[in-house]
Amino acid sequence: MALTGLVLAGFVLGHMTGNLLMFKGPEAINAYAAWLHANKGLLWGARIVLIISTFAHIWVGIQLALENRAARDGGPAADATRRATIASRTMPYSGVIILGFAIFHLLHFTFKAVALGDVSFGDDVYKMIIVGFSCKPVAYFYIISMLLLCLHLSHGVSSVFQTLGLRNERWRSRLDVLALAYAWIIALGFISIPLAVLTGCLK
Amino acid sequence: MVQDNGKEPTLALKLRVWRQRRGQPGAFEEHSLAAVPTSASFLEMMDMLNEQLIKAGKDTFAFDHDCREGICGMCSMTINGMPHGPIPGVTTCQLHMRNFRDGETITVEPWRARAFPVLKDLAVDRSGFDKVIQSGGFITVRTGSAPEANNIPVPKPIADEAMDAAECIGCGACVASCKNGSAMLFVGAKINHLNILPQGQAERDRRTLSMVKTMDEAGFGNCTNYGECQAHCPKSITLDVIAKLNRDYLRARVKEFFSSTGKPSKGGD
Numbered sequence A: 001m002a003l004t005g006l007v008l009a010g011f012v013l014g015h016m017t018g019n020l021l022m023f024k025g026p027e028a029i030n031a032y033a034a035w036l037h038a039n040k041g042l043l044w045g046a047r048i049v050l051i052i053s054t055f056a057h058i059w060v061g062i063q064l065a066l067e068n069r070a071a072r073d074g075g076p077a078a079d080a081t082r083r084a085t086i087a088s089r090t091m092p093y094s095g096v097i098i099l100g101f102a103i104f105h106l107l108h109f110t111f112k113a114v115a116l117g118d119v120s121f122g123d124d125v126y127k128m129i130i131v132g133f134s135c136k137p138v139a140y141f142y143i144i145s146m147l148l149l150c151l152h153l154s155h156g157v158s159s160v161f162q163t164l165g166l167r168n169e170r171w172r173s174r175l176d177v178l179a180l181a182y183a184w185i186i187a188l189g190f191i192s193i194p195l196a197v198l199t200g201c202l203k
Numbered sequence B: 001m002v003q004d005n006g007k008e009p010t011l012a013l014k015l016r017v018w019r020q021r022r023g024q025p026g027a028f029e030e031h032s033l034a035a036v037p038t039s040a041s042f043l044e045m046m047d048m049l050n051e052q053l054i055k056a057g058k059d060t061f062a063f064d065h066d067c068r069e070g071i072c073g074m075c076s077m078t079i080n081g082m083p084h085g086p087i088p089g090v091t092t093c094q095l096h097m098r099n100f101r102d103g104e105t106i107t108v109e110p111w112r113a114r115a116f117p118v119l120k121d122l123a124v125d126r127s128g129f130d131k132v133i134q135s136g137g138f139i140t141v142r143t144g145s146a147p148e149a150n151n152i153p154v155p156k157p158i159a160d161e162a163m164d165a166a167e168c169i170g171c172g173a174c175v176a177s178c179k180n181g182s183a184m185l186f187v188g189a190k191i192n193h194l195n196i197l198p199q200g201q202a203e204r205d206r207r208t209l210s211m212v213k214t215m216d217e218a219g220f221g222n223c224t225n226y227g228e229c230q231a232h233c234p235k236s237i238t239l240d241v242i243a244k245l246n247r248d249y250l251r252a253r254v255k256e257f258f259s260s261t262g263k264p265s266k267g268g269d
Helices: A001-025 A026-038 A041-071 A091-110 A124-133 A134-163 A169-199 B042-055 B126-135 B157-166 B172-179 B182-195 B203-218 B228-232 B240-257
Strands: B012-020 B026-036 B107-108 B119-121
Touching: A001 A026, A001 A041, A001 A134, A001 A169, A026 A041, A026 A124, A026 B119, A026 B172, A041 A091, A091 A124, A091 A134, A124 A134, A124 A169, A134 A169, B012 B042, B126 B182, B126 B203, B126 B228, B172 B182, B172 B228, B182 B203, B182 B228, B182 B240, B203 B240
Parallel strands: B012 B107
Antiparallel strands: B012 B026
16 A cells, blocks of 8 residues: 555656646647657656556455454444544545546546547647536546545655654654645645636636 | 532542443433542442442442553443543543533443444453454564574664553554544554564564454454544553564565465476
8 A cells, every 4th residue: 555655656756747738838838748658768768667557446345344344343333533544544535536537537537448528639739628627527636636636645655654664753743734735735736727717817 | 619618529420431332233321420529530430339339229320440550451432422431541440530520411432333243231352453463463473482682683773662562452442533433543553563663574574464463353444543542541552563564564465465485386397
């Protein structure tokens, strides 16, 4: 969970910073996309690592959820929670929605299988994104998914330290703040683009 | 609270208590109990309930208890959904009735976890913990005459840390409070207690691997860092012991993976 999560958490940072090139203009983002596609080794290397990490993350996550549900044996009739955060308690649910989003996102922008409106962008990534987010349901789904990603990361990133044994009571609160900051940076970075399209800042 | 002419106040309570026979499904039974002194411990209140049941010719509630001074780890009970009740850092026997309101309905259940099957009513079988201890909760020493205490120097901070971990009384509240039914806090405490002391070094890796394996086999869940165990532990053991358990486990696994067989490989020269 921790190692695959670390790969995926690192990926979203790279993806998000790449996306921010949208604000630099069509040339910047299109040149970046062309550069990525020109480097086949880098592109496919990253894709293979991501595919393996994603499947391993899902597989271990399902196993963990099933084992833990069985071990709990229903739990007490009067359940009380003292400390567990909402993020920690909703990890499987936020994870499933993020997976659903990721599948839609790939069909939408990578395979271009979801035709929403006029589609003939060629290599114009900038135009593809503007047109993609001009569809309001898509933009809202994207924003909601990114907020859930924020929730998922806020627990996931701090848990990585615990799983690897790199945490103690002194560092716990600091690492939790670090994880929360990381999660918000990722989410706000991603959300800024559909928001800019919706408000007309990016055309 | 009813003030009884200068004497100590008493409570009238409604109790929802779990009734179950081994291997059969259980259910809550409702009972009223009057004149419970606020200075009574929760277990003394349960004794009062049982006396009332005996007088009425009914079956009593079975519950575990022993020292009644908070050090043996025998008492259990999930009180209003909280193992050992609403006050952090105390066991059920050290929980006093002054922490409850007059007329309050109190829900009393056994520890709920697959690894802790109900024996009767509120008493559960915690032998899963015994199996974990048997698999590695020991050190190798020459028995016989008492060894000289100062032969093996232990730095004070290490001794303190080991003592903090050794505070664990093995009551099982960590498992009962964990939404995954995980025993990581218990196993972490035991492993930390022995793994950091010089006397525990001989079996360090073997201990870590076998205690974790036994824990998994006993049907406990996995840690997903909820932190409920720390919040409910009557000895306030922290998640530090789980972080260190994870660290020691990784270390032991890596060392096991690259361990020397002492022989050249067949393919080599």
